[in-house]
Amino acid sequence: MFFSSCFFAQNIYHESILNVNAGESITIDVFTDLQGQKIIKYNLFYKNSNQEAYYQINLNSLDNIYYSAVIPYDFINSTQIQYYIELETSSNIRTIPEVNPISNPLVVNISNHNTDNYAVNLKNEVVIISPQPNEKVYFDDLVIVLSYYDLENIDYSSIEVFIDDVNLTKKSKIKNHHLILYPPKLEFGKHTIRILMKENDNSLISPIEWSFLLLDDSKSLFQYSGKVSYYSINNSIDNQKIYSNISNFYFNGVTEWTDFHVKFKKSSLENVLQQPYDRYNLLFKHNIFDFNIGDFYPQFNQLVLNGTRVRGFGFDLRTNFFQLNLIHGQLNRAVHANIYNALTLNYSSDNILNISRDNYEFENQISGLRLGLGNAKKFNFGLNLVKVKDDIQSVDKYVNGSIISLDAITSGYDSDLYIDCDDDGIYNSDNQLYSDNNNHIIGIDNQFDDIVDIIESSEFITYQQETVVIDTCGIDNCMNYEGCLIKQNIWNIDVLYEDLEVVLNHSFNDNISINYLEDNWVGSKPKDNFVVGTDMKFNFSKLKINSGVSISLLNENIWNDIISIDEFDTYSDEYNDCYYGRTYDDGFINNGYSWSECDLYQNSISVDNSVAESYIQDSGLHINDIPNPEDFEEVFHYNFDAIPTIPFYDLVQKRSNNENVTIMDVLNSPEVAYNFDVRLLYPKHTAQFGVKKIGTSFTSLANPYLQSDTHEKYFNERVRLFTNRILLFFSLKSIDNGLSQESASAKSSTNKYDFNINFYPSRNLPQLTLNYSFHTKKGGEKIEFVTDEVCQDSSSPTYIENCIVDTRINTETINSSVYLKHDFTLFNSKHNLGVSYYESEKNDLLSYLSSVNPNYISPSSNNNNYNFSLKSYIDNHWNTDIYLSNSSFNFSVKDTEYYQKQDIYTIRLGFSFRNKNIIDNISSWLDYSKGEGTSSYSQYGLKLTLDLNLYENLLLSLNLRHYYKSLSYQSLNNSHNSILRINLSYNF
Numbered sequence: 001m002f003f004s005s006c007f008f009a010q011n012i013y014h015e016s017i018l019n020v021n022a023g024e025s026i027t028i029d030v031f032t033d034l035q036g037q038k039i040i041k042y043n044l045f046y047k048n049s050n051q052e053a054y055y056q057i058n059l060n061s062l063d064n065i066y067y068s069a070v071i072p073y074d075f076i077n078s079t080q081i082q083y084y085i086e087l088e089t090s091s092n093i094r095t096i097p098e099v100n101p102i103s104n105p106l107v108v109n110i111s112n113h114n115t116d117n118y119a120v121n122l123k124n125e126v127v128i129i130s131p132q133p134n135e136k137v138y139f140d141d142l143v144i145v146l147s148y149y150d151l152e153n154i155d156y157s158s159i160e161v162f163i164d165d166v167n168l169t170k171k172s173k174i175k176n177h178h179l180i181l182y183p184p185k186l187e188f189g190k191h192t193i194r195i196l197m198k199e200n201d202n203s204l205i206s207p208i209e210w211s212f213l214l215l216d217d218s219k220s221l222f223q224y225s226g227k228v229s230y231y232s233i234n235n236s237i238d239n240q241k242i243y244s245n246i247s248n249f250y251f252n253g254v255t256e257w258t259d260f261h262v263k264f265k266k267s268s269l270e271n272v273l274q275q276p277y278d279r280y281n282l283l284f285k286h287n288i289f290d291f292n293i294g295d296f297y298p299q300f301n302q303l304v305l306n307g308t309r310v311r312g313f314g315f316d317l318r319t320n321f322f323q324l325n326l327i328h329g330q331l332n333r334a335v336h337a338n339i340y341n342a343l344t345l346n347y348s349s350d351n352i353l354n355i356s357r358d359n360y361e362f363e364n365q366i367s368g369l370r371l372g373l374g375n376a377k378k379f380n381f382g383l384n385l386v387k388v389k390d391d392i393q394s395v396d397k398y399v400n401g402s403i404i405s406l407d408a409i410t411s412g413y414d415s416d417l418y419i420d421c422d423d424d425g426i427y428n429s430d431n432q433l434y435s436d437n438n439n440h441i442i443g444i445d446n447q448f449d450d451i452v453d454i455i456e457s458s459e460f461i462t463y464q465q466e467t468v469v470i471d472t473c474g475i476d477n478c479m480n481y482e483g484c485l486i487k488q489n490i491w492n493i494d495v496l497y498e499d500l501e502v503v504l505n506h507s508f509n510d511n512i513s514i515n516y517l518e519d520n521w522v523g524s525k526p527k528d529n530f531v532v533g534t535d536m537k538f539n540f541s542k543l544k545i546n547s548g549v550s551i552s553l554l555n556e557n558i559w560n561d562i563i564s565i566d567e568f569d570t571y572s573d574e575y576n577d578c579y580y581g582r583t584y585d586d587g588f589i590n591n592g593y594s595w596s597e598c599d600l601y602q603n604s605i606s607v608d609n610s611v612a613e614s615y616i617q618d619s620g621l622h623i624n625d626i627p628n629p630e631d632f633e634e635v636f637h638y639n640f641d642a643i644p645t646i647p648f649y650d651l652v653q654k655r656s657n658n659e660n661v662t663i664m665d666v667l668n669s670p671e672v673a674y675n676f677d678v679r680l681l682y683p684k685h686t687a688q689f690g691v692k693k694i695g696t697s698f699t700s701l702a703n704p705y706l707q708s709d710t711h712e713k714y715f716n717e718r719v720r721l722f723t724n725r726i727l728l729f730f731s732l733k734s735i736d737n738g739l740s741q742e743s744a745s746a747k748s749s750t751n752k753y754d755f756n757i758n759f760y761p762s763r764n765l766p767q768l769t770l771n772y773s774f775h776t777k778k779g780g781e782k783i784e785f786v787t788d789e790v791c792q793d794s795s796s797p798t799y800i801e802n803c804i805v806d807t808r809i810n811t812e813t814i815n816s817s818v819y820l821k822h823d824f825t826l827f828n829s830k831h832n833l834g835v836s837y838y839e840s841e842k843n844d845l846l847s848y849l850s851s852v853n854p855n856y857i858s859p860s861s862n863n864n865n866y867n868f869s870l871k872s873y874i875d876n877h878w879n880t881d882i883y884l885s886n887s888s889f890n891f892s893v894k895d896t897e898y899y900q901k902q903d904i905y906t907i908r909l910g911f912s913f914r915n916k917n918i919i920d921n922i923s924s925w926l927d928y929s930k931g932e933g934t935s936s937y938s939q940y941g942l943k944l945t946l947d948l949n950l951y952e953n954l955l956l957s958l959n960l961r962h963y964y965k966s967l968s969y970q971s972l973n974n975s976h977n978s979i980l981r982i983n984l985s986y987n988f
Helices: 407-413 499-508 588-589 610-614 650-656 663-667 801-802 847-851
Strands: 002-006 010-014 020-021 027-034 039-048 055-058 066-071 080-089 093-096 107-111 127-130 136-138 144-147 154-163 172-174 180-182 189-199 204-215 223-237 240-254 261-266 281-283 289-296 297-301 310-316 320-328 345-349 352-357 362-375 379-391 403-405 417-422 432-435 460-472 485-496 513-516 528-539 543-555 593-596 600-601 604-609 615-617 672-682 683-695 710-720 726-737 748-759 767-779 783-786 804-806 808-827 829-844 863-875 878-889 898-916 920-935 935-950 954-966 974-987
Touching: 010 080, 010 093, 027 080, 027 954, 039 066, 107 460, 154 172, 154 180, 297 379, 297 528, 345 407, 403 499, 485 499, 499 513, 513 935, 588 593, 588 610, 593 610, 610 615, 650 663, 663 672
Parallel strands: 020 107, 136 204, 352 513
Antiparallel strands: 002 010, 010 027, 027 066, 039 055, 039 080, 080 093, 080 107, 127 144, 144 180, 154 189, 172 180, 189 204, 223 240, 223 974, 240 261, 261 281, 281 289, 289 310, 310 320, 320 362, 345 352, 362 379, 379 528, 403 485, 417 432, 417 485, 460 485, 528 543, 543 672, 593 600, 600 604, 672 683, 683 710, 710 726, 726 748, 748 767, 767 808, 783 804, 808 829, 829 863, 863 878, 878 898, 898 920, 920 935, 935 954, 954 974
């Protein structure tokens, strides 16, 4: 169980997942008690153990209590999955694990499920690398590798290796941390490996034994395995019920020449008005190529394309010195919106009614290419090209059956705004005019104009008048009547899109002209994105270097036509001089000079163009030095909506001015992103350092989670001491945001220093982990609107509230934690003891602003958490679980309206019963939580899990959670929450 407590009484709990079978998706569940705080981001980060970068997905909830995310089963293709959880609220950021989650993530071990009852007798400290238990292999692929890196006090000379009781120790290569054996010719069929070893004191270690099946490679064999599963979740929150389900099918086939995998997921949440939840994939794998059809997750590098889902096809070719990766498909499908929000009206003063599509998403079409040269495992250079372009034709101009609100027209028939002092919804002499409705068709200024009748039509779907509350006013507006309301009488009329013209002719007499917009709708604009980059990898035994540089072009509106080269002349300046961006001083105009079709005139008399050179302020670029956008329109749709308008404009200007251009000038260009990472690997010492910079205008639509306009530097170091009994970890990271922003409000800098010590004295002594971190964050600015008329008097009581915007932040955060873990035996039973303490203190160096600025919310906070857990294994079937926790935290400055303080006490008692028969596992927990402070409550919880082996390979898992929460003594504030998860699966 992992626990992290957040300010404002925020708690997040997660039970770590230790093992899953290959072909199973991984559901990450997090119990979250936000106590009313707003979530800014709640993400799950995960990756395979052989990947460098994490994928990121959102944690979602149906009840705002249990948040979950699913790592898709088609991603489970390595021996381990690493993940961590990050919650960002308006008051703080919390992670699980709490310390160094990126470097020390949670780990899920992946195993190949096999139902053959071969003997397996393994110690936890031993890792079988090859062949896996019960694995089916050909002789050409057979090599026996065993790692005993974590075993202590081994007498390496005592190690013996047997296959089918035949001693092959002399043929084995036995090292200090592992052994390797290329066995002699064996008969086809089942074989058993047994490893014997002793400790230095000559005491025996339990034999390590497992089996494998040697296949006859002279026969044409077809092997297959698979899984069918059904998962459902039923969530009941008081009287509201939410249900969803997922069906999965997984099939794996192996032939002599290729392997293939079929994966299909069907979700009840699939909806044409959203991006797809369903997934399907067909993968062919060969020794030198992979071919994907359907949904897959290509990865070029961390800048260009880093595991984003693509629906289409992918082809990967790999040889010893050349690699080719091709992808084509869609990132997102087209979404057309529902009938109630598909169309939007805009009514102009010249009686033109513009009808526009709204609430849609274009289909993103992606094409990508990576060419790699060199050995992929040693030295490799890659060229990456990725293009993403919206398909304009993928969204229809009209949606049949659309219902349109006529608010754009009827606003001219609505009443003026008035103060309803008697709150009766009727304007009378006791009320006051608040403001005129400037759109009123017959309005008279400073006089109340009531709602105007509209002729009813049989085509109206909705036809009603209503009184709405616009705002509230001060108490003096209603002769000391406190809480007066500002109201307006309005029309609410809806019609079918097909009946719009009939309704306009019947009920409105304004000679309204209808304009159906063909493009440039009010919603999102179609985009075009082209990214080109390179990456380079050096991989040696003690040195690993990874680097990459990428350049992006983004067009934010390809509805607008591709421009010609001549249009650059006067785009950024008013001179028709055949130069882009060239400007002149005041003397140029004062002396009567002007340009026409690239010729210079003085007082309408032609003069030599060189005369203008003495007046130049900014030299700009000659339009002939700019590539003609029409020449590469098949590659990129270029117009003045492109970012950047002219790539590397500053560098081109430097070259035109005969200035030197350095490599740093290129790397610091706004359209460039780069990363450089170095790892030093030694037996007892590893170090990593690097830098990553994402330019202001760098955008890769194929890598949407990449944050632009950032610069990050990092260093971390691991040291192993005293035969791995002490592990030291140190890291520092510096992140700057808003690099090119002119306003300091958009700039911030963060520095993080983390230190971690792990003690592993011996198997029979407790393990101790100490963590300390120091984080600083600084940014923003104070802006005073002194030019506004109402802000001339700085001594006014309302000056700070109305005339100052303060976005500054300056904090220092100290986090420290102690965790003790001890496995021991008492009364012939094994026990796991865990004790932890965590403290976090955030100091706000600007807290003094709370006393002078009523709008300032100080982020200062303090958090303390104590945890105690004890798991006892009574025998091979029964175990018990005890968990105690106490958390206390406060937020902001005391004696301000934003200050909150909270204490939470939690106790949980549980048991588990394991039986390898029909009932594989049954577990139950009871917990009680009590909150005191800003939010007072009592919560009772029950959790039940049941795993059943219904039939051979047919498994049923049930998980029930029920919580009852009382917020006060009033029963109306009590709440119930139940979640039932059902997972039925069959392996074959």
